[in-house]
Amino acid sequence: MPLTLPFSKVLCPFCFREFHLGHAPLRVISSNERVNDPVVQKFLNLDSEVLMAPVEEVTGTFNKFLRCFWHPSLANDTEVKYRICPHCHMQLPVQLAHNRLKSSVIAVTGFRSSGKSNFFGVLIDALKNRYSQEVGLNLSTQETFSTRTLRTIYSDELYKERYGNNLFGDNPKAVMATLSAQTNIDIRIPLIYRLNLTRFSLKQRLLHPFATHRPIDLVFFDAAGEDSTSPVTQDLYSRYFSRAAGIIALIDPLSYKNIRNDIKMEYSPSSVQDEYDTIAVLKQTIERQNSKYVNKRIKAPLAVTISKFDLLRNIDGLDQSVFEDHVHSNGFDEVAAKKTSDAIRKYIISKELNSIISVAEGNFETCQYFGMSALGRSPKEDYSLTSIDPINIADSLLWILYQLGYLQTEQEMKKKPRKKK
Ligand SMILES: Nc1nc2c(ncn2[C@@H]2O[C@H](COP(=O)(O)OP(=O)(O)OP(=O)(O)O)[C@@H](O)[C@H]2O)c(=O)[nH]1
Ligand SMILES: [Mg+2]
Ligand SMILES: [Zn+2]
Numbered sequence: 001m002p003l004t005l006p007f008s009k010v011l012c013p014f015c016f017r018e019f020h021l022g023h024a025p026l027r028v029i030s031s032n033e034r035v036n037d038p039v040v041q042k043f044l045n046l047d048s049e050v051l052m053a054p055v056e057e058v059t060g061t062f063n064k065f066l067r068c069f070w071h072p073s074l075a076n077d078t079e080v081k082y083r084i085c086p087h088c089h090m091q092l093p094v095q096l097a098h099n100r101l102k103s104s105v106i107a108v109t110g111f112r113s114s115g116k117s118n119f120f121g122v123l124i125d126a127l128k129n130r131y132s133q134e135v136g137l138n139l140s141t142q143e144t145f146s147t148r149t150l151r152t153i154y155s156d157e158l159y160k161e162r163y164g165n166n167l168f169g170d171n172p173k174a175v176m177a178t179l180s181a182q183t184n185i186d187i188r189i190p191l192i193y194r195l196n197l198t199r200f201s202l203k204q205r206l207l208h209p210f211a212t213h214r215p216i217d218l219v220f221f222d223a224a225g226e227d228s229t230s231p232v233t234q235d236l237y238s239r240y241f242s243r244a245a246g247i248i249a250l251i252d253p254l255s256y257k258n259i260r261n262d263i264k265m266e267y268s269p270s271s272v273q274d275e276y277d278t279i280a281v282l283k284q285t286i287e288r289q290n291s292k293y294v295n296k297r298i299k300a301p302l303a304v305t306i307s308k309f310d311l312l313r314n315i316d317g318l319d320q321s322v323f324e325d326h327v328h329s330n331g332f333d334e335v336a337a338k339k340t341s342d343a344i345r346k347y348i349i350s351k352e353l354n355s356i357i358s359v360a361e362g363n364f365e366t367c368q369y370f371g372m373s374a375l376g377r378s379p380k381e382d383y384s385l386t387s388i389d390p391i392n393i394a395d396s397l398l399w400i401l402y403q404l405g406y407l408q409t410e411q412e413m414k415k416k417p418r419k420k421k
Contacts (some may be wrong), residue, residue, distance in 0.1 A: 002070060002071055002073055002098075003074075003409075004390055006075065007019060008020065008021070010084035010092075010096055010147060010185060011170070011243055011335075012087060012088060012090065012092065012094075012143070012192060012215065013092075013093060013105065013192055013219040014043070014085060014088050014090035014188075014189070014190065015043060015087050015088035015239070016083060016105065016236065016239035016240045016243050017083065017085070017087040019086050019087065020067070020068060021069075021071045022058070022066075022067030022070060022071040023058050023064065023067055023086055024058075024071065024084060024085065024086055024092065024097075025053070025055050025056055025084055025086055025089070025090075025240070026072070026074075026081040026082065026083055026084065026149055026337070027052070027053050027054070027055050027056075027081065027082050027083075027084050027091065028053055028054050028055075028056060028081050028084055028195045028404055029053050029080045029081065029177070030053075030080040030081075031053050031054055031077045031079075032324050033053065033054050034051040034052065034053065035051065035052070035053075035054050035100045036049040036050060036051060036052075037050050037051075037052045037055065037089055037271050038287045038372050039087075039088065039089040040052060040088070040089045040090070040150075041270075042238070043068075043087075043088040044147060044185045044188065045067045045114070045185060045188075045232070046185065050150055051150070052150065053184055055084065055089065056081070056343075058086075067122075067194055068394050071083075072096065074098070074250055076111065077402070082097065082148050083097035083273060087339060090145055091143060091145065091152050092192075093142045094142070094143065094154070094225070095194070095215070095217070096217065100229070102295065103356070104216045104217060104218070104219075104221055104245040104329070104404070105218075105219045105221070105240065105243060105244045105245060106218055106219070106220075106244060106245060106246045106247070106248065106397060106400055107221065107223075107240055107241050107244035107246075107248070108120070108220070108223070108247075108248045108250065109223060109241065109247065109248070109249050109250070109281075109282050110132070110224075110249065110250030110252065110278055111252065111276040111278055112177070112253070113252065113275045114241070114250040114251070114252040114255070114278070114307055114309035115175065115226065115250055115308055115374060116177040116178075116222055116331045117162070117163065117176075117177075117178050117222055118163075118167070118175050118305065118374040118375055119250065119372070119393070120162075120163060120220050120222060120302070120376045121162070121163030121164065121166070121167045121175050121190070121374070122158055122167065122374040122388060122390050123374070123393050123397065124139070124163070124191070124193070124220070124395055125164070125167070125168060126390060126394055127139045127193075127195070127394060127397075129211040129330070130346060131394050131398075132261070133197070133396075134213075134327065134328055134329045134338075135159075135197075135328050135329075135332070135398065135407065136197070136198040137194050137196060137197045137198065137201050137330075139193050139194070139195055139218075140196070141154045141155045141156040141159075141193060142154070142155055142191055142192040142193060142194055143155070143188060143192070143215065144158055144191060144192050145189050146189075146282065147160065147185045147186045147188075147189060154193050155193055156193040157176055158191055159191055162186075162191075162222070165176050166354070167388060168388075169170055171384060172309075172385040172386075172387070172388060173382075173383040173384050173385060174375060174379035174383045174385055174396055178201075178222055183390070187222055187223075188236070190219045190220055190232075190250075191219075191220040192217060192218070192219055192220075193217070193218045193220070194215055194216075194217055194218075195215065195218050195401075195406075196213040196214070196215050196225070197213060197214050197215075197218075197401065197405055197406045197407055198212065198213045199331055199408045199413065200214040200405060200406050200407065201405040201407070201408055201412075202214075202405070202412075203405050205373065214406050216401070216404075216406055221240055221270070222340065223237055229274050230285045232373075234285070234288070237285055238285050238288045238289035239289055241250060241282060241286050241289075241409050242285075242286045242289035242290045242293075243289075245300060245399075246300050246302075246303070246400030246401075246403065246404060247282065247301070247303070247306055248305055248397065248400070249282060249302060249304055249305065249358065249360075250278070250302070250305050250307045250372075251278060251304060251305065251306050251307065252421065253306055253307070253308055253309075253312060254308065255276055256351065256353060258351040258352060258353065259312070259351055259353075261313065261419060262309045262312075262315040262316070269292060269326075277359065279302070279304065279356065279359045279360050279363070279370075280359050280370055282364045283298070283359065288296055292317075293317070293321065293363075297362070297364055297365045298363055298364045298365065299301050300364070300367055301364070301365075301366040301368075301399070301400050301403040301404075302364040302366070302367040302368075303321070303368060303370055303396035303397075303399055303400055304356065304360050304367055304368070304369045304370065305369075305370040305371070305372050305375070306344060306369070306370070306371045306372065307372055307373045307374070308373060308374075308375075308378075309322075309323070309371035309372055309373040310323075310373040310375070310376050310377055310378075310391060311378070314358065317347055317351075318343065318344075318347045319343040319351045319394050321339070321340075321392060321404045322340045322344060322386065322390055323345045323371075324336075325391050325392055326340075326392055326395060328394075328398060328410070330410040330413050330414070331332075331399045331407070331408045331409050331410035331411070331412060331413035331414075332400075332401075332402045332407050332408070332409045332410065333407040333409070333410045334398065334402065334410065334411055335410070337368070337370070337395055337399055338368070340369070340371060340392070340395075341349070341368045341369040341370065341372065343372055344369040344370070345357060346370070362366075366403060368399055370387050370392065370395050370396045371391070371392065372390075372391065372392050372395065373389075373390060373391040373392075373393075374388075374390055374393060375388055375389075375390070376388060376389030376391060377389070392394055
């Protein structure tokens with residue numbers, strides 16, 4: 001009988017609500033019966049019924065009290081049951097459902113057209129195919145949910161549908177604009193991946209002396225910036241950002257006139273939002289959920305990341321060394337990342353955009369600046385791409401992982417002798 005601490009809580013990676021694992025209902029997957037699940041229907045904002053396998057709720061005050069100390073085992077010879085979130089009835093990732101691992105959300109925000117979808121698409125591919133070797137990590141797909149079939153599917157399948165088929169198909173294309181979560185229910189469903197890291201910090205090593213790797217569940221939620229202020233989705237987004245372990249804020253250089261004037265483009269992009277204050281909106285969204293941040297700086301590390309960075313090549317006032325793609329083969333290269341951060345900060349000030357810096361540094365305990373290009377170039381007007389050559393695509397994520405103790409820096413790694421294999 002698996003025991004649980006009475007005050008421990010887990011975070012649902014779908015609705016971002018916290019709850020005690022013992023209070024999570026079970027869905028009886030092996031049952032042939034199909035019944036409407038009004039909780040899923042409400043979560044997905046659907047008018048039509050959602051027919052799914054029946055749910056065993058945790059009922060009765062005494063039973064609920066007992067369940068503060070244990071959660072039922074899922075192993076059963078006769079029935080297959082999955083643990084689901086009591087608030088949205090989505091199936092929990094397997095390790096979370098067994099109380100072995102908590103999900104950590106690394107949230108990404110950015111206004112419309114700031115490059116979020118192309119960033120996700122290229123980042124997940126790069127984590128698997130490049131950084132797995134370079135940084136010593138592996139990314140494995142976890143179960144998520146298909147709104148098309150109303151069934152659980154692996155995130156990799158959803159990844160292909162959303163991004164991979166476009167970006168890495170026979171005729172590579174940039175990912176097209178995402179419909180708002182108000183109209184596109186699919187976008188309420190995140191991609192969930194497990195990241196196992198082998199070069200974790202000394203503190204983590206002391207906390208887990210026998211561990212060979214530290215796992216973290218990454219939840220990629222393709223949230224449009226404007227959805228965080230819409231009445232329909234604002235609660236969901238407030239929870240997403242306020243419970244995130246780290247946040248990547250994408251800043252679109254095209255949305256600032258002072259920068260845009262320096263950039264030469266073959267054609268003018270269709271949707272440019274002028275000076276949308278991504279970080280100030282983020283701060284308000286977090287405050288709405290967690291009022292303690294009205295008087296306090298936010299703890300989660302913030303990576304202020306200029307997207308579409310390739311557009312800034314060869315412009316005046318920006319040190320060209322910032323376009324070098326950092327290699328993190330000996331641990332996260334903190335020195336190179338910091339040098340780039342300082343150069344970008346200087347550039348932002350030179351463009352009289354000090355408000356970006358004051359809002360970020362005034363409201364977040366830890367922040368750093370990054371320049372990132374997912375595609376390495378602008379796609380043609382029909383979205384086609386000759387090739388994809390990202391620049392520092394994973395630096396902001398790796399920096400957050402380093403801040404959270406999941407990754408060591410190159411400089412820390414050099415201090416201690418490496419173990420022979
Ligand atoms: N030059 C350049 N352009 C990019 C890059 N990434 C994205 N873009 C351009 O920016 C546009 C918007 O990118 P998306 O990834 O769709 O941005 P988004 O934030 O997901 O946008 P919404 O889904 O509309 O909120 C793309 O169609 C590309 O034209 C990049 O790395 N370099
Ligand atoms: Mg998008
Ligand atoms: Zn939930």
